[in-house]
Each structure stands twice: as structure tokens, then as C-alpha cells.
Amino acid sequence: MEQAYDELIRWATDQGVELHGIASKRIPGRGMGMVATQDIKANERLLLVPISCLRGIENVPPEIKNAFPKDAKVHGILAAELALEEKATSSSSESSYAASVASKKKYAAWNAVVPASEDISDSLPLTWDPQLHDYLPGAALSLLRGQEIKFTRDWELFQKCIPATKWRFITKDDYKYHWLLVNTRTFYHVNPRTAKRPDEDHMVLLPVADLFNHADHGCEFAWSGGSCTFTANRDYAEGEEVYFSYGHHSNDFLLVEYGFVLDENEWDAVNIDDAVLAEMTNEQKEHLEANGYLGSYILDERTPGCYRTQVALRLLCCPFEQWESFLEEGEDEDERVQENVNRLLQTILRKFLEKVNRNIKGLQNLKVGRDCQREMLLLRWRQIYELVTRTIAKL
Ligand SMILES: C[S@@+](CC[C@H](N)C(=O)[O-])C[C@H]1O[C@@H](n2cnc3c(N)ncnc32)[C@H](O)[C@@H]1O
Numbered sequence: 001m002e003q004a005y006d007e008l009i010r011w012a013t014d015q016g017v018e019l020h021g022i023a024s025k026r027i028p029g030r031g032m033g034m035v036a037t038q039d040i041k042a043n044e045r046l047l048l049v050p051i052s053c054l055r056g057i058e059n060v061p062p063e064i065k066n067a068f069p070k071d072a073k074v075h076g077i078l079a080a081e082l083a084l085e086e087k088a089t090s091s092s093s094e095s096s097y098a099a100s101v102a103s104k105k106k107y108a109a110w111n112a113v114v115p116a117s118e119d120i121s122d123s124l125p126l127t128w129d130p131q132l133h134d135y136l137p138g139a140a141l142s143l144l145r146g147q148e149i150k151f152t153r154d155w156e157l158f159q160k161c162i163p164a165t166k167w168r169f170i171t172k173d174d175y176k177y178h179w180l181l182v183n184t185r186t187f188y189h190v191n192p193r194t195a196k197r198p199d200e201d202h203m204v205l206l207p208v209a210d211l212f213n214h215a216d217h218g219c220e221f222a223w224s225g226g227s228c229t230f231t232a233n234r235d236y237a238e239g240e241e242v243y244f245s246y247g248h249h250s251n252d253f254l255l256v257e258y259g260f261v262l263d264e265n266e267w268d269a270v271n272i273d274d275a276v277l278a279e280m281t282n283e284q285k286e287h288l289e290a291n292g293y294l295g296s297y298i299l300d301e302r303t304p305g306c307y308r309t310q311v312a313l314r315l316l317c318c319p320f321e322q323w324e325s326f327l328e329e330g331e332d333e334d335e336r337v338q339e340n341v342n343r344l345l346q347t348i349l350r351k352f353l354e355k356v357n358r359n360i361k362g363l364q365n366l367k368v369g370r371d372c373q374r375e376m377l378l379l380r381w382r383q384i385y386e387l388v389t390r391t392i393a394k395l
Contacts, residue, residue, distance in 0.1 A: 011109035076154030123259025215243035
């Protein structure tokens, strides 16, 4: 397998990719990653990838791209290309798609190193037994529901646009695997020809750059002229893993979109909507909705109860007129209100911890899904337990 990576780097170097002081390396629990092969100083350039290497909508073979309507999602089309390309190279299909796609050997070295379908299905909740979805934290579950809608939309369009004779060898699971490969490996890129497309369509695959694993802080990334460059955000010692940050994402987001959670994550957050809204009457919820404060109640390490939570809980702690004045002024008329809000939040969080414990116990007794999937969920709930407990102590 390591040979395939050497082949990728040889191919990439021929395409003009430059690696300075980093190399790909297998990292336990994280697949491949990028590691410093020498001491690196902050601001040193680590990787340059010319635009000619990227795989975006403009490089999709016309026989695939033109089969889709103009407003089809780039995500779905790239997944179609990867799925058709894999079938073309792995089967003796005689379809014209297969033949023409197989002739596009340009990305063969990249195709050889992407994670196997078992790696994707072990880690990404979209592929898990639906009974495990009941154990996802609320924020992760709503992200997953959104992902399911997008995936179904793209899969249905694929079946409609690529005639049956061409796709009969591609199952829903094959397509899902390629769709998730695109989901976990794309970067954001706009050019004047793609600028009019909606934001979510500015996805491109970037061979070699997609070997960087994520951390909450990582090297800097910029497009300029005809290439993209990655620059060290700090000093690295030889042998250290060099990360790229995929964004300021919570662990619930990382779990659903990328299939992992971080131990240390400055951007981690827990959504406590269900716990807060369980305390409200319908009338109180209507007031919150009318004022734009229904839901998105977040706990993180910086704020023991975000501003939205503060607004919602004041509805339970003070007379309505006083609540309206807090909305207008952003501060309490009576300073004792904050103490009442803190006490109420502690009570709500203690009840929330009971739910967290029920999920942990339920997962410990569950036999559904694979061990690694249940362990990932257990890890996430334990992180939530810790964060909520720290918040209670701060209040
Ligand atoms: C862009 S790829 C990075 C390269 C990938 N590790 C590989 O083997 O090809 C993103 C995927 O890498 C893995 N990954 C990235 N950062 C990670 C981290 N900090 N911990 C665990 N897995 C990580 C996840 O499977 C994620 O979906």
C-alpha cells in the first residue's frame, strides 16, 4: 500500500506539485496524514498544488457532465464520476461510459490511495445501521438528516440521468461510498466560470493536499495565481504530524461529515435545545420564535450558556415585561436575574446529564452496528458529559 503513495507523489511531482519538508505517512487511527520530515519554521511553504491537478466540475468528462441537468449538484456529479471510473477500471463492463472513463487514467494514482469502502462505512454515520442513529447527539442527528436528504437527491438524479445499462453495476452503496469520499476530501474553490453556482457547489478534489488530517488549528491555505499553497502555521519538529484545519467545527459536525471526533477541540460545542425547550410552554416557544430566539442553544468552553440560551431562560426567570426589556437593552434591570438564570441552567444541565448517562448505558448494552461505531458514539457522549459537568461547575 505504501508503494501506492510513492506512486501518487511521483505522479503529483510530475504534475508540478511541490512538497517541502513533509511526506505522507500512515498514522494509527487516522489513515494517512502528513508528517514533517525535518524541522519546520512557521510561515514556511509546505505544499504547492497547481490548479491543473484539481478535480472539479470542469474536469468531469463531458459524457458524464452533460448527462446531468445544469442545476445538478457538483457533489453528486463528482460522486458519479468517481463511481463510474472505479467500475470502468474494476469490471469488464462494455458500456461506452466505462470505456471512455477508463481511458481517463489521469487520476489513477490518486484513485489508488483513497480510503477503502470499509473505512468509510466504519466511520461515517450515513452508512451506519439506522438504530445507531438514535444514539447520535441532537446536533449530529440533525446534520445527518440534512445529509440524507442531499444524498437521496443526488442518488435519485444519478439513476435518472445515467441510463440503466451504464449504471447497472453501481449499487446505492457503491454510489454512497463515492459520495462520502467527495464529502470528506473536497476543498472550496471558485473561479470566474463557477462563481455563479451556489456556495455548496464550489467543491474540488485536490490530490495530495487531501492527505492532511484535521486539527482545530492547522497550516494556512491560500489560492493564488495558478496554484494553492499550504504554509506552516507554527514551528514543527521533525516527525510531528502537520495538520490542516477543515474549519471551526464542533465534534458533532466532524463526526457526521468526516467520521471522527477530536480529543482537543477549541471549537467543540454541545446543543441543548431539547433540554431547554422541554421547560417551555407552547406560548413561551411562540414568543421565542416571534423574536428569532427559538433553538440553537449552545454550550462551549468559552460561554456557559450562549446569549440565545440566556434570552430563552430569562423567559422562565422573570416577568414578561422584564424579559422584553432584556431583549431591547441586552442587560437585566435586576441583577439577581442572572443568579436565577444560572441556577435554572444548572438544573436543566443536571437533567441533561441523566439523558447523557442513559445514552452511555444504552450504548454499552447495544449489540447493533460495529464495535468501532458504538465506541465512537460512546466517546462522543463521554466528551459531552465532561463538557456539561465543567459548565455546571462554572455556573
Ligand atoms: C481529507 S482526508 C485526510 C487523509 C486521510 N486520513 C487518508 O487516509 O486519506 C479526511 C479523512 O481523514 C480522517 N481524519 C482527518 N483528520 C482526522 C483526525 N484528526 N482524526 C482522525 N481521523 C481524521 C477522516 O477519516 C477524514 O474523513
